[in-house]
Amino acid sequence: MDIELTPEDLAFRDEVRGFLQEKLTDRLKRAIVGGHVDEHLIVEWQKILYEQGWIAPNWPKEYGGPGWNITQKFIFENECAEAGAPPVLPFGLKMVGPVIYTFGNDEQKQRFLPDILQSNAWWCQGYSEPGAGSDLAALQTKAVRDGDDYLVTGQKIWTTYAQHADWIFCLVRTDPNAKKQEGISFMLIDMKSPGIDVRKINSIDNQHSLNEVFFDNVRVPAANLIGEENKGWTYAKYLLSHERTAIAGTAYSKRALERLREIASEEMAGGQPLWEDAMFRAKVAQVEVDLMALEYTELRAIASVAEGGAPGPESSILKIRGTEIQQAISELAVEACGYYAHALEPGIGNDYAAAISSQYLYGRAASIYGGSNEVQKNIIAKMVLGL
Numbered sequence: 001m002d003i004e005l006t007p008e009d010l011a012f013r014d015e016v017r018g019f020l021q022e023k024l025t026d027r028l029k030r031a032i033v034g035g036h037v038d039e040h041l042i043v044e045w046q047k048i049l050y051e052q053g054w055i056a057p058n059w060p061k062e063y064g065g066p067g068w069n070i071t072q073k074f075i076f077e078n079e080c081a082e083a084g085a086p087p088v089l090p091f092g093l094k095m096v097g098p099v100i101y102t103f104g105n106d107e108q109k110q111r112f113l114p115d116i117l118q119s120n121a122w123w124c125q126g127y128s129e130p131g132a133g134s135d136l137a138a139l140q141t142k143a144v145r146d147g148d149d150y151l152v153t154g155q156k157i158w159t160t161y162a163q164h165a166d167w168i169f170c171l172v173r174t175d176p177n178a179k180k181q182e183g184i185s186f187m188l189i190d191m192k193s194p195g196i197d198v199r200k201i202n203s204i205d206n207q208h209s210l211n212e213v214f215f216d217n218v219r220v221p222a223a224n225l226i227g228e229e230n231k232g233w234t235y236a237k238y239l240l241s242h243e244r245t246a247i248a249g250t251a252y253s254k255r256a257l258e259r260l261r262e263i264a265s266e267e268m269a270g271g272q273p274l275w276e277d278a279m280f281r282a283k284v285a286q287v288e289v290d291l292m293a294l295e296y297t298e299l300r301a302i303a304s305v306a307e308g309g310a311p312g313p314e315s316s317i318l319k320i321r322g323t324e325i326q327q328a329i330s331e332l333a334v335e336a337c338g339y340y341a342h343a344l345e346p347g348i349g350n351d352y353a354a355a356i357s358s359q360y361l362y363g364r365a366a367s368i369y370g371g372s373n374e375v376q377k378n379i380i381a382k383m384v385l386g387l
């Protein structure tokens, strides 16, 4: 996509490129492989971004954002993706951070935001429960007031990286008698609290990112409640629209497409590089066109957020198309690797084959998490099309 860049924009782009060339080592590029994170490398990379003042492009300047305009954010995201930088972990920086600076009190902002920016605290998201995924408002984990604390009891599931987390932001039921959306609160819970039990779930590619988190009478200070009691659904929806916009990941899909081209040039089919195959190239071209269209849509959404709005129900469109495109690219990568894409262990076929199969298998989840794509279609029908 062509964007008219001013001389200042070009200077900014060069500054970002120079920084990435200097700081983004090949070792750090391996912080995320096949959709799973190396917990040490990602923190190392995030701390480098923090030192540079670039860890939270979307945060307001007063809370530690760099104060960039929309073009600078776009340039930064694209340069990072193109250079192969690992995307930052979303749970603190893109999810709970914006909730805290938007709805939290001063004490909460001072207490939590610096550690999020400096990657001193690892966060996870406690929304989903065994009976409450798409129908999130059906959640049953309850928090009962006890003096200056709440006692939390229940279960969360699919909690990504709970095994590394210092904190979990949770939706809990504080009023069992209210209409289901109206009895929910948003709470920050220290993962070291007595009564929390984290149990591993192995994903389809035999990796450990997912967990169940059990709460048995966990004592949580009332000071950790965000905003008002029973108003958590409002904050939860605000967070979800940010999450969906972030899941679109167009800059990273552009990089994945480039990588696909490199792989297709290395892999042989019928005595020639696969990239010479017109049918294969046509499939890649279709995805490229889809991605370009998505990028324009994303830019429109970013522009409206830059003008002070929160991402609205349109973020559901970004989520659906973004994840469909990510999955289409990973399917083509599997096609390019042929049989070797069946291997989940490195060392069989080209060295990239294992990561490609992990990415393909784990990437199926992208159309489920952040709210499944079917549910996003319902949101578009109701909120965007007014059906």
Ligand SMILES: Cc1cc2nc3c(=O)[nH]c(=O)nc-3n(C[C@H](O)[C@H](O)[C@H](O)COP(=O)(O)OP(=O)(O)OC[C@H]3O[C@@H](n4cnc5c(N)ncnc54)[C@H](O)[C@@H]3O)c2cc1C
Pocket (backbone or CB within 6 Å): 124, 125, 126, 127, 128, 130, 131, 132, 133, 134, 135, 157, 158, 159, 160, 161, 210, 365, 368, 369, 370, 371, 372, 373, 374, 375, 378
């Ligand atoms: C890899 C991965 C990571 C995740 N990480 C986290 C995390 O960190 N924290 C967290 O809180 N959650 C996380 N989740 C949970 C995720 O948000 C839920 O899986 C998701 O909301 C779907 O809920 P469910 O799994 O209960 O499926 P269900 O809600 O039971 O849905 C099952 C099927 O029914 C369809 N369906 C349901 N309702 C409707 C409807 N009204 N109309 C049409 N179709 C419908 C769905 O699209 C889906 O195909 C993660 C999930 C995955 C797979």
